[in-house]
Amino acid sequence: MSASAALAQFFAIALALALAPLLTGWVNMCRAWLQNRKAPPLLQPYYLLHKLFHKDVVLARGASPLFTFAPYVVFGCMLLACAIIPTLSTDLPFAPAADTIALVGLFGLARLFIALAAMDVGTGFGMLGGRREMLIGFLAEPALLMVIFTTALISQSTSIATIVDTLARGPFAIYPSLAFAGVAFAFVSLAENARVPVDNPATHLELTMIHEAMVLEYSGRHLALIEWAASLKLFAYSCLGLALFFPWGIAGSDSLAGLLPALPALAAKLAAGGALLALVETVNAKLRIFRAPEFLGSAFLFAVLGLLVRLLLENQA
Amino acid sequence: MRPKTAARVMKFFDEPVEFEKQPGIGAPVWRGRAGGGAALQAFAAAVRAAGGRLAALWGSDERPTAGCFRLHAVFGIEAGHAWLALDLPPDLFCPDLSGIFPAANRMQRAARDLVGIDFEGADRRPWLRHGGWPADWHPLRHDIGEPAGFANQVTDYDFVRVGGEGAHEVPVGPIHAGTIEPGHFRFSVVGERVLRLEQRFGYAHKGIERLFAGRAPAEGARLAGRVCGDSTCAYAWAYADAVEAACGASPPPRALGLRALMLERERVANHLGDLGARGNDASLAFGLAQFSRLREDWLRLNARLFGHRLLMDCIVPGGAALDLDASALSLIVEQCEAVGREVRALRRIYDEHAGLQDRFLTTGVLDMALARELSLSGLAARASGLILDGRAHRQGYTPPPPWATLGVRPASDERGDVAARAAVRFAEVAESLRLLRELAVGLPAGDVRAGLAPAAAGAGLGVVEGWRGEVIVGVALDAEGRLARVHPHDPSWQAWPALERAVLNDIIPDFPLINKSFNLSYSGADL
Numbered sequence: 045m046s047a048s049a050a051l052a053q054f055f056a057i058a059l060a061l062a063l064a065p066l067l068t069g070w071v072n073m074c075r076a077w078l079q080n081r082k083a084p085p086l087l088q089p090y091y092l093l094h095k096l097f098h099k100d101v102v103l104a105r106g107a108s109p110l111f112t113f114a115p116y117v118v119f120g121c122m123l124l125a126c127a128i129i130p131t132l133s134t135d136l137p138f139a140p141a142a143d144t145i146a147l148v149g150l151f152g153l154a155r156l157f158i159a160l161a162a163m164d165v166g167t168g169f170g171m172l173g174g175r176r177e178m179l180i181g182f183l184a185e186p187a188l189l190m191v192i193f194t195t196a197l198i199s200q201s202t203s204i205a206t207i208v209d210t211l212a213r214g215p216f217a218i219y220p221s222l223a224f225a226g227v228a229f230a231f232v233s234l235a236e237n238a239r240v241p242v243d244n245p246a247t248h249l250e251l252t253m254i255h256e257a258m259v260l261e262y263s264g265r266h267l268a269l270i271e272w273a274a275s276l277k278l279f280a281y282s283c284l285g286l287a288l289f290f291p292w293g294i295a296g297s298d299s300l301a302g303l304l305p306a307l308p309a310l311a312a313k314l315a316a317g318g319a320l321l322a323l324v325e326t327v328n329a330k331l332r333i334f335r336a337p338e339f340l341g342s343a344f345l346f347a348v349l350g351l352l353v354r355l356l357l358e359n360q361a
Numbered sequence: 362m363r364p365k366t367a368a369r370v371m372k373f374f375d376e377p378v379e380f381e382k383q384p385g386i387g388a389p390v391w392r393g394r395a396g397g398g399a400a401l402q403a404f405a406a407a408v409r410a411a412g413g414r415l416a417a418l419w420g421s422d423e424r425p426t427a428g429c430f431r432l433h434a435v436f437g438i439e440a441g442h443a444w445l446a447l448d449l450p451p452d453l454f455c456p457d458l459s460g461i462f463p464a465a466n467r468m469q470r471a472a473r474d475l476v477g478i479d480f481e482g483a484d485r486r487p488w489l490r491h492g493g494w495p496a497d498w499h500p501l502r503h504d505i506g507e508p509a510g511f512a513n514q515v516t517d518y519d520f521v522r523v524g525g526e527g528a529h530e531v532p533v534g535p536i537h538a539g540t541i542e543p544g545h546f547r548f549s550v551v552g553e554r555v556l557r558l559e560q561r562f563g564y565a566h567k568g569i570e571r572l573f574a575g576r577a578p579a580e581g582a583r584l585a586g587r588v589c590g591d592s593t594c595a596y597a598w599a600y601a602d603a604v605e606a607a608c609g610a611s612p613p614p615r616a617l618g619l620r621a622l623m624l625e626r627e628r629v630a631n632h633l634g635d636l637g638a639r640g641n642d643a644s645l646a647f648g649l650a651q652f653s654r655l656r657e658d659w660l661r662l663n664a665r666l667f668g669h670r671l672l673m674d675c676i677v678p679g680g681a682a683l684d685l686d687a688s689a690l691s692l693i694v695e696q697c698e699a700v701g702r703e704v705r706a707l708r709r710i711y712d713e714h715a716g717l718q719d720r721f722l723t724t725g726v727l728d729m730a731l732a733r734e735l736s737l738s739g740l741a742a743r744a745s746g747l748i749l750d751g752r753a754h755r756q757g758y759t760p761p762p763p764w765a766t767l768g769v770r771p772a773s774d775e776r777g778d779v780a781a782r783a784a785v786r787f788a789e790v791a792e793s794l795r796l797l798r799e800l801a802v803g804l805p806a807g808d809v810r811a812g813l814a815p816a817a818a819g820a821g822l823g824v825v826e827g828w829r830g831e832v833i834v835g836v837a838l839d840a841e842g843r844l845a846r847v848h849p850h851d852p853s854w855q856a857w858p859a860l861e862r863a864v865l866n867d868i869i870p871d872f873p874l875i876n877k878s879f880n881l882s883y884s885g886a887d888l
Contacts, residue, residue: 329716
């Protein structure tokens, strides 16, 4: 690993840590504007993190070490995910360490820990939230895998860096399969990031929550880590989506000259994506929870269609 | 059925109880005295058979004036309200009405906690008493004295258990994730499906009824207006009606017009807030933002014209506390037109939003038969097809002034689900805006306040159709003309048990939507 590669990797992680809350703030801002409300400051998520890190932790009676340990695991998983998803450049030293399937596994591991922690303290809401999260998760993961397999078939590799390299710098081609995969990925991203129409990140109705119900018992720095991890997850999914479906502008090398122009491209794409997410969240109501399987079922169907299109129509190319 | 003169003696349903019409110009109330427990039960059964309702029930220590404890029961019948008092024997035994009217259950338990009336064979779990005072100490008895700094006794409460494979309980509240009033909901569920819901309230009990005792009637108006903040006009008006009936006063026509104006403004403000909240419960925050803005504009005009955003203390016994000039009235008319336009546009958005309608339709269904059995009134009853509205004409019933000449068209919907309750709210907003314009344009000239002659040992009952339903206030004066006993009754007493039934075919995540589609009061029923 060269020094510049290590620097680029470090830069990618630092960028994710710094930008993730900004993306959350931007989405919240757009949501407020679309509802004709005065928006909270763009930096509000940072203020929240700052506040939470300075608060004492209140632990539920009977909480096991798993409960205190889980936020660190979740945060670590999301950070690692951000480290292997190409944000600015595809030349990441960590990338060979984990391929796309491992990435799905990372998200799965985080989900497992947060659901276990939710059930650990034994409150009714934690149980409800954990149960619902697993319902969403086991439907979303196969769809996500199918999306990734479609892209992997195009590049003949499951390494994200290779996939993105192929898509961004391969000979120009139109892949109809990617259109199907893209729709599926958008559906999965909404569900996985606890956004409307599957969940509502802004809700205070404890009986309808999914993600929020699981983290109700967390406070202080634990809650800060979970909030930050949620921002990182949104950031990771956004960057993954951009890298797979809109890979233009991602640098192929880790030189400063390559990275610098990639930054404004990323910022512009994230801003557009965040605004689009806010729009989707504004015009939709939340689904009745038993409709979520239908929603994710369609995602899986789209992903499979993408895969079939790839296998049947594009293979001759 | 309607009596020709005010003082004529009436009988209902061929029961031996004789009724006399209450004087005054409020909603029609007939007062009667039950000869005994059996007569009360027989009358209640006759009311039930005729499709009537139990409107309110409370106990009262009337030893200083009548020499005994009394049970008061108010029944909603075709012609208005029948107010029946029953003298209780010294052992305070009283027949149980909950077998005839399930709605009696909680009211009887409250009467037992507060006055010590023993209902034979009834549910004996405490309702308002959470261990804050001993079981043999009854705060509404005249000779009980001040509470002696009782240590809080933690009491077990016997929730009904549901057994079976996979069934478990989810306790919710009294402290919730959002900033709302306290109440405990015990769900028995299998997976997400609700098998049973049992509520426990009383966390907002603050001894309002005891606070009334010994005050001057004029002073009690302030307190009555604070029983339930979102219905302050309805409570203040019902209280004023009751005091006026007890004192034999009648407010001038302009005051009645102003009262109706305020009540309708209260109705619109609450419906606007609720319609926005319904959108938010389905995560359509756009609806909340729009309706909140409309409600805020509405309340600001209240503050400007009446000096109070929620219109507290604007209705007083004898009339209204303030008058509006022509420019104020024209502002109201202008606002009605502007708000009407926006609400019509928002209704189109709500009606055409597939996701929202999918959440609303067939969720939390309460059918008409059940609504009738549970003595439901008001908005929730109308959304289940029971067209009960104290402001509107119906067969055998003439509404009190000023409604009689306004021709109020009650909204109704047969579906009984969340969508129906939203539709009724939209329809009522439209109708209230029409009424407001008519009231503002046709407000009679004259005084807004009549003098209140002091009266000794009178009693009166006021009934007002608030935005949530029928608000009832019973007032009894002592020999010096002070308040001996005041019982404010919120429609939520009847509607909370209806909610327990409305969630049964649904899943836990739909509960907040169903609950808020009723939007019932904790404070108003916990007293």
